[in-house]
Amino acid sequence: MKLLIVDDSNVIRQRIARLASDARLPNVEIVGQARNGAEALNLFVRHRPDVVTMDLTMPELGGVECTEQIAAIDDNVNILVVSALSDKSTAITALKKGARGFLYKPFTDDQLVQALLEMLPP
DSSP states (O other): OEEEEEOSOHHHHHHHHHHTTOTTSOSOEEEEEESSHHHHHHHHHHHOOSEEEEOSSOSSSOHHHHHHHHHHHOTTOEEEEEESOOOHHHHHHHHHTTOOEEEESSOOHHHHHHHHHHHSOO
16 A cells, blocks of 8 residues: 655654554555645655545645545545544535545544554455
8 A cells, every 4th residue: 555644744744654554554655745735746646645644734735625636636546634623514525525534633543543444445
């Protein structure tokens, strides 16, 4: 599984990268880490990851807009929104724009691993 990590927080990007090596996740290759939606789009086109973890509140290009643009490029990509925004309308909007899952911050290690497992193809 090729994974692209998108979050403006270096701490969160590094935490997701560390957890991606969890033994429960098979063959994860991190193909890039982006600090904003614009960087994410460039990395997505270049590497075509299978799964993208996507923050919503970022500079330059936000996560909802980035999710919509990535889904327009490849509607088979699995986008897991990882956000501190806890209102249901934001989650529903992200899902309507192409996200396949939503994980609220703060999250536990097990919650992230389980959410990534659910993004894997059957």
